[in-house]
Amino acid sequence: MLEKLKQEVYDANMQLPKLGLVTFTWGNVSGIDREKGLFVIKPSGVDYDDLKPSDMVVVDLNGEVVEGEMNPSSDTPTHTYLYNHFPTIGGITHTHSPWAVSFAAAKMDIPAVSTTHADTFFGDIPCAPALTEAQIKEAYELNTGKVIVDEFEKRGVNPDAVPAVLVSQHGPFSWGPTPAKAVYNAKVLEVAAEITYHGLQLTRDEIHVPQYLLDKHYYRKHGANAYYGQNNAKSKDHAAHI
Amino acid sequence: MLEKLKQEVYDANMQLPKLGLVTFTWGNVSGIDREKGLFVIKPSGVDYDDLKPSDMVVVDLNGEVVEGEMNPSSDTPTHTYLYNHFPTIGGITHTHSPWAVSFAAAKMDIPAVSTTHADTFFGDIPCAPALTEAQIKEAYELNTGKVIVDEFEKRGVNPDAVPAVLVSQHGPFSWGPTPAKAVYNAKVLEVAAEITYHGLQLTRDEIHVPQYLLDKHYYRKHGANAYYGQNNAKSKDHAAHI
Amino acid sequence: MLEKLKQEVYDANMQLPKLGLVTFTWGNVSGIDREKGLFVIKPSGVDYDDLKPSDMVVVDLNGEVVEGEMNPSSDTPTHTYLYNHFPTIGGITHTHSPWAVSFAAAKMDIPAVSTTHADTFFGDIPCAPALTEAQIKEAYELNTGKVIVDEFEKRGVNPDAVPAVLVSQHGPFSWGPTPAKAVYNAKVLEVAAEITYHGLQLTRDEIHVPQYLLDKHYYRKHGANAYYGQNNAKSKDHAAHI
Amino acid sequence: MLEKLKQEVYDANMQLPKLGLVTFTWGNVSGIDREKGLFVIKPSGVDYDDLKPSDMVVVDLNGEVVEGEMNPSSDTPTHTYLYNHFPTIGGITHTHSPWAVSFAAAKMDIPAVSTTHADTFFGDIPCAPALTEAQIKEAYELNTGKVIVDEFEKRGVNPDAVPAVLVSQHGPFSWGPTPAKAVYNAKVLEVAAEITYHGLQLTRDEIHVPQYLLDKHYYRKHGANAYYGQNNAKSKDHAAHI
Numbered sequence: 001m002l003e004k005l006k007q008e009v010y011d012a013n014m015q016l017p018k019l020g021l022v023t024f025t026w027g028n029v030s031g032i033d034r035e036k037g038l039f040v041i042k043p044s045g046v047d048y049d050d051l052k053p054s055d056m057v058v059v060d061l062n063g064e065v066v067e068g069e070m071n072p073s074s075d076t077p078t079h080t081y082l083y084n085h086f087p088t089i090g091g092i093t094h095t096h097s098p099w100a101v102s103f104a105a106a107k108m109d110i111p112a113v114s115t116t117h118a119d120t121f122f123g124d125i126p127c128a129p130a131l132t133e134a135q136i137k138e139a140y141e142l143n144t145g146k147v148i149v150d151e152f153e154k155r156g157v158n159p160d161a162v163p164a165v166l167v168s169q170h171g172p173f174s175w176g177p178t179p180a181k182a183v184y185n186a187k188v189l190e191v192a193a194e195i196t197y198h199g200l201q202l203t204r205d206e207i208h209v210p211q212y213l214l215d216k217h218y219y220r221k222h223g224a225n226a227y228y229g230q231n232n233a234k235s236k237d238h239a240a241h242i
Numbered sequence: 243m244l245e246k247l248k249q250e251v252y253d254a255n256m257q258l259p260k261l262g263l264v265t266f267t268w269g270n271v272s273g274i275d276r277e278k279g280l281f282v283i284k285p286s287g288v289d290y291d292d293l294k295p296s297d298m299v300v301v302d303l304n305g306e307v308v309e310g311e312m313n314p315s316s317d318t319p320t321h322t323y324l325y326n327h328f329p330t331i332g333g334i335t336h337t338h339s340p341w342a343v344s345f346a347a348a349k350m351d352i353p354a355v356s357t358t359h360a361d362t363f364f365g366d367i368p369c370a371p372a373l374t375e376a377q378i379k380e381a382y383e384l385n386t387g388k389v390i391v392d393e394f395e396k397r398g399v400n401p402d403a404v405p406a407v408l409v410s411q412h413g414p415f416s417w418g419p420t421p422a423k424a425v426y427n428a429k430v431l432e433v434a435a436e437i438t439y440h441g442l443q444l445t446r447d448e449i450h451v452p453q454y455l456l457d458k459h460y461y462r463k464h465g466a467n468a469y470y471g472q473n474n475a476k477s478k479d480h481a482a483h484i
Numbered sequence: 485m486l487e488k489l490k491q492e493v494y495d496a497n498m499q500l501p502k503l504g505l506v507t508f509t510w511g512n513v514s515g516i517d518r519e520k521g522l523f524v525i526k527p528s529g530v531d532y533d534d535l536k537p538s539d540m541v542v543v544d545l546n547g548e549v550v551e552g553e554m555n556p557s558s559d560t561p562t563h564t565y566l567y568n569h570f571p572t573i574g575g576i577t578h579t580h581s582p583w584a585v586s587f588a589a590a591k592m593d594i595p596a597v598s599t600t601h602a603d604t605f606f607g608d609i610p611c612a613p614a615l616t617e618a619q620i621k622e623a624y625e626l627n628t629g630k631v632i633v634d635e636f637e638k639r640g641v642n643p644d645a646v647p648a649v650l651v652s653q654h655g656p657f658s659w660g661p662t663p664a665k666a667v668y669n670a671k672v673l674e675v676a677a678e679i680t681y682h683g684l685q686l687t688r689d690e691i692h693v694p695q696y697l698l699d700k701h702y703y704r705k706h707g708a709n710a711y712y713g714q715n716n717a718k719s720k721d722h723a724a725h726i
Numbered sequence: 727m728l729e730k731l732k733q734e735v736y737d738a739n740m741q742l743p744k745l746g747l748v749t750f751t752w753g754n755v756s757g758i759d760r761e762k763g764l765f766v767i768k769p770s771g772v773d774y775d776d777l778k779p780s781d782m783v784v785v786d787l788n789g790e791v792v793e794g795e796m797n798p799s800s801d802t803p804t805h806t807y808l809y810n811h812f813p814t815i816g817g818i819t820h821t822h823s824p825w826a827v828s829f830a831a832a833k834m835d836i837p838a839v840s841t842t843h844a845d846t847f848f849g850d851i852p853c854a855p856a857l858t859e860a861q862i863k864e865a866y867e868l869n870t871g872k873v874i875v876d877e878f879e880k881r882g883v884n885p886d887a888v889p890a891v892l893v894s895q896h897g898p899f900s901w902g903p904t905p906a907k908a909v910y911n912a913k914v915l916e917v918a919a920e921i922t923y924h925g926l927q928l929t930r931d932e933i934h935v936p937q938y939l940l941d942k943h944y945y946r947k948h949g950a951n952a953y954y955g956q957n958n959a960k961s962k963d964h965a966a967h968i
Binding site: 507508510527528529530554555558580582583585586587588589590591592614615617620621624653654655681684685 | 842927938
Binding site: 026098106130133170 | 597598599600668671672675678679680682683685686687689691693694696697700704711712713714
């Protein structure tokens with residue numbers, strides 16, 4: 001079942017080592033079929049070299065395994081929670097990419113300080129609070145999803161506009177309309193963290209980009225008036241508008 | 243048309259991933275035929291793996307597409323503006339290389355602190371100011387070219403002697419007599435930014451190199467008395483002058 | 485003799501360059517056969533490209549070479565001491581991986597600041613004190629083992645729960661139930677050092693993770709209730725517990 | 727002439743890109759035949775991909791080209807000066823490796839803070855002063871050699887025991903008994919700079935290793951009582967001395 005989605009999720013998982021985002025098996029990607037209410041996720045702790053599309057595990061939105069010989073990622077409850085509460089997303093990525101984890105260890109948002117960030121993230125990447133002892137003991141991975149969703153709600157951030165988060169003391173999660181786009185966003189997050197780290201060491205000035213630059217760069221690539229790339233109606237017009 | 247220049251621009255674009263200067267599609271190189279008043283530029287948002295010489299787009303100095311099936315880089319108006327105002331340059335490169343972007347995020351010049359920098363850049367690499375809200379709304383990419391040219395004019399810097407710039411909150415542009423040389427300068431800029439970052443963390447002393455060292459290193463590689471490499475009349479003489 | 489263990493130790497040694505943990509020949513892995521009381525270790529100063537399984541040297545627990553044409557690693561007395569005093573370990577790795585050595589140079593523990601660390605190390609990675617002049621002159625490599633064991637005893641740290649150490653001014657040692665696991669732990673140590681370094685530069689706040697998070701992450705992967713990966717009885721159950 | 731030495735110098739030059747020590751053509755290695763009083767050096771500004779053993783240029787100890795179609799490295803006068811004043815060395819390497827250049831930009835010695843450094847360098851790696859305007863104008867490359875030799879003499883440092891230097895505002899030179907060993911030392915210098923940089927950011931404590939540790943590590947690998955590697959009489963004995 002879901003052979004096409006399994007292939008897509010497999011391909012997205014295999015991008016993680018190619019993009020330098022994982023050490024050993026420390027990452028996972030899932031993708032959802034919204035019509036069927038089922039998602040497909042990498043099995044837990046399997047080497048990328050050994051992974052096959054048929055190893056992907058099918059899970060329903062209650063977190064129950066529907067098909068698959070192997071155990072799904074131990075982060076499956078986090079994915080389940082995010083799919084249930086962010087209804088527009090189609091794929092999720094979790095890694096321990098080192099620049100992003102450094103900000104998570106410091107419990108700091110990744111502030112938007114350049115257009116590299118703003119092209120993908122419409123504002124700071126939030127750092128959700130660390131789980132409390134009670135939350136960890138009750139249901140660790142599920143509550144990891146909960147602190148993420150609560151933080152977006154509390155801040156009034158749209159997860160489609162800022163498709164990533166850090167969880168304090170832990171690391172990054174990203175998402176997107178497809179598994180491939182979730183991986184893309186995981187890479188941008190890591191590059192943005194690297195750039196921002198160095199920018200913050202160079203100066204003690206406030207270096208957030210202004211809202212109007214966020215607007216410009218985000219809408220250059222997203223929405224009805226986007227003109228970056230080959231698939232936007234406005235692209236050709238724009239080049240001439242100088 | 244311009245088949246030779248298309249190949250040259252294609253080759254220069256393909257150097258960007260080889261030199262570690264781009265993530266995904268975040269970079270572009272163009273080259274100009276000054277006699278015809280036409281330049282050739284990478285199409286927007288195309289993967290380097292999929293790129294072919296015939297994909298290159300031909301644009302005139304009004305920024306109008308003259309030939310090409312694909313949309314040109316969204317940064318085309320910046321290239322157009324630079325070609326119009328820096329009449330001696332033959333190629334332009336734009337990347338989001340991370341060390342350079344870190345300085346742009348911090349809105350800092352890259353000071354000339356070593357001969358690695360001075361061999362290519364005859365002084366600090368300027369950081370042009372961030373665009374104002376009005377400049378962004380009016381014509382973002384064109385005004386990106388304008389703040390660059392204005393900054394060089396205001397400082398009295400010769401773009402042939404300092405063939406690169408940062409734009410605050412955004413990133414680096416470099417140029418040169420050819421597309422290949424523009425890419426070379428983009429790499430030197432990135433290495434210079436890396437070295438300078440670490441030098442600035444090691445000490446709080448002023449570490450600019452003096453003007454006479456800039457003179458020595460720049461003219462060792464450039465101009466009538468250059469003696470570095472194989473194509474300078476003075477090279478062989480020099481080795482014996484000890 | 486010990487052909488299977490020699491192959492295993494050879495394979496583990498060859499992982500060191502693949503994981504980016506060694507420059508030149510600066511690393512070694514050993515593995516022990518506890519029943520026979522013999523361990524197998526890399527010869528001293530041999531290029532990884534030239535290494536063969538049959539080059540591995542067999543040493544007894546008095547540190548005497550039992551079989552092998554080549555000199556064993558100069559760190560052999562350290563390995564011997566550790567095998568004698570940490571009776572549960574089956575393999576040892578020593579490298580000069582640069583992030584770990586930076587902490588050793590600064591004579592600092594690597595504090596547990598993220599789950600990346602906590603998944604493998606059940607607390608801070610101790611930095612053992614530098615050897616005194618007398619210790620160095622008496623028996624340098626043996627006393628390197630001694631300061632490690634003394635530090636674990638003094639702190640009451642279980643070497644199975646925190647399977648790595650730094651020696652001040654020198655660098656990291658790691659261990660595990662097998663040579664392959666000792667190398668795995670050497671890599672996690674290096675990644676944890678990289679992440680922690682950057683976390684410590686980002687903030688002056690105290691960023692240790694709390695004990696309950698250490699408990700959660702360590703026991704998620706270790707012990708009777710582990711549920712990460714494919715070989716734990718509890719794994720499948722867990723995914724459904726949301 | 728000197729075909730064997732040309733091959734040796736060619737091979738050593740080709741190690742520079744493999745070890746990640748050069749960008750573009752920014753590095754050179756030479757080797758000397760002390761009996762003939764001639765040395766062999768890389769030609770100036772030639773891509774490593776295009777380099778052939780027969781391109782190597784033969785130069786005498788007056789710095790005159792004796793054989794070769796191409797211009798020798800523009801740094802030839804520095805090599806000449808060093809061969810004339812450090813009579814025991816057999817090969818020289820110059821690179822712009824970025825960690826080393828960062829210390830040169832900051833005009834700082836690389837302090838010996840770990841055994842990784844002490845295994846190769848018997849003390850701090852000196853940073854020679856920047857050339858004065860008069861020295862640059864008179865004979866830049868020759869005086870680069872002179873400030874190096876003067877600094878070693880002023881400090882009373884033995885160039886065989888500390889086989890590398892930084893020149894302020896410029897970068898590293900290293901040397902050794904052979905061209906290959908000079909390249910090895912260039913790599914150790916770069917790794918030591920990387921480690922030391924991070925150590926210095928982690929703590930404000932004084933972190934120099936003590937003299938007795940320098941003694942131990944240097945003589946473990948060098949001289950009559952060396953026991954590291956396969957070619958030392960003492961190696962096998964040592965392993966048993968625990």
